[in-house]
Amino acid sequence: xxxxxxxQGAYLIATVQSAxxxxxxxxxxxxxVGQVSKVRARGVIVDVTALDVIDSFATRTLRxxxxxxxxxxxxxxxVGIQPEVAFSMVKLGLTLAGVSTxxxxxxxxxxxxxxx
Amino acid sequence: xxxxxxGDEIRVSIxxxxxxxxxxxxxxxxxxxCGFPSTDLAVIATAISELARNIVRYAVHGEIILRLLDxxxxxxxxxxxxxxxxxxxxxxxxxxxxxxxxxxxxxGLPGTRRLMDEFExxxxxxxGTTVTVRRWKR
Ligand SMILES: Nc1ncnc2c1ncn2[C@@H]1O[C@H](COP(=O)(O)OP(=O)(O)O)[C@@H](O)[C@H]1O
Ligand SMILES: [Mg+2]
Numbered sequence: 001x002x003x004x005x006x007x008q009g010a011y012l013i014a015t016v017q018s019a020x021x022x023x024x025x026x027x028x029x030x031x032x033v034g035q036v037s038k039v040r041a042r043g044v045i046v047d048v049t050a051l052d053v054i055d056s057f058a059t060r061t062l063r064x065x066x067x068x069x070x071x072x073x074x075x076x077x078x079v080g081i082q083p084e085v086a087f088s089m090v091k092l093g094l095t096l097a098g099v100s101t102x103x104x105x106x107x108x109x110x111x112x113x114x115x116x
Numbered sequence: 117x118x119x120x121x122x123g124d125e126i127r128v129s130i131x132x133x134x135x136x137x138x139x140x141x142x143x144x145x146x147x148x149x150c151g152f153p154s155t156d157l158a159v160i161a162t163a164i165s166e167l168a169r170n171i172v173r174y175a176v177h178g179e180i181i182l183r184l185l186d187x188x189x190x191x192x193x194x195x196x197x198x199x200x201x202x203x204x205x206x207x208x209x210x211x212x213x214x215x216x217x218x219x220x221x222x223x224g225l226p227g228t229r230r231l232m233d234e235f236e237x238x239x240x241x242x243x244g245t246t247v248t249v250r251r252w253k254r
Contacts, residue, residue: 053140
């Protein structure tokens with residue numbers, strides 16, 4: 001299941017459509033890190049609204065995406081983490097420390113615009 | 117008297133990445149059919165994901181067995197993760213937050229214990245690992 005990545009102005013938007021395998025997550029990471037410099041994006045939004053599970057592997061991969069993209073000079077925002085997913089993540093002991101998150105796509109875009 | 121099994125158990129063979137997703141979707145569907153609220157569905161699916169990934173990563177293949185339980189009218193879901201992999205030499209260490217032999221986050225086992233109501237792990241070094249977890253409907 002490939003995750004579509006769209007360019008919107010200075011931003012890349014990746015919208016997860018359905019459950020992702022570990023391999024899909026790694027592909028998403030590599031595609032985003034590759035594309036961000038290719039299109040000279042200033043920000044990346046990963047919309048995870050469709051994910052019903054964010055486990056330790058997914059968390060680690062999302063964290064890696066954000067850190068790698070920061071090293072490439074752009075900002076990442078993870079948007080759409082569902083409340084029950086957030087609950088499970090916290091119980092499991094997972095954090096997205098150092099990674100920006102927003103409620104939804106609109107808030108994520110507003111956040112990147114503020115960052116300028 | 118322990119708890120009784122309701123209906124047939126579901127067995128998911130775990131041997132690749134994609135099977136992790138299949139197992140957690142089947143677990144979620146089973147719990148949903150039993151009327152668990154959505155927070156519990158996410159909790160159960162997350163626990164299955166962690167246990168199934170440990171099978172793929174450390175034992176290469178194994179099985180996730182899903183069961184609906186009845187304990188005097190109380191309904192629950194049981195998840196058993198079985199493998200015949202290398203086993204875990206030091207269980208106390210493996211249950212510690214942050215302990216990982218694969219450069220992982222080391223939260224799969226201790227986190228799953230926190231997520232679920234009951235957690236049992238049996239591991240024979242050289243013979244395999246069985247983790248049994250249960251979540252009861254409130
Ligand atoms: N099924 C298993 N077979 C063998 N070893 C395992 C198994 N599950 C877990 N382990 C061991 O326990 C450690 C902790 O597991 P876990 O808490 O899931 O963290 P992680 O997978 O991130 O390392 C693993 O690093 C591994 O050494
Ligand atoms: Mg693990």
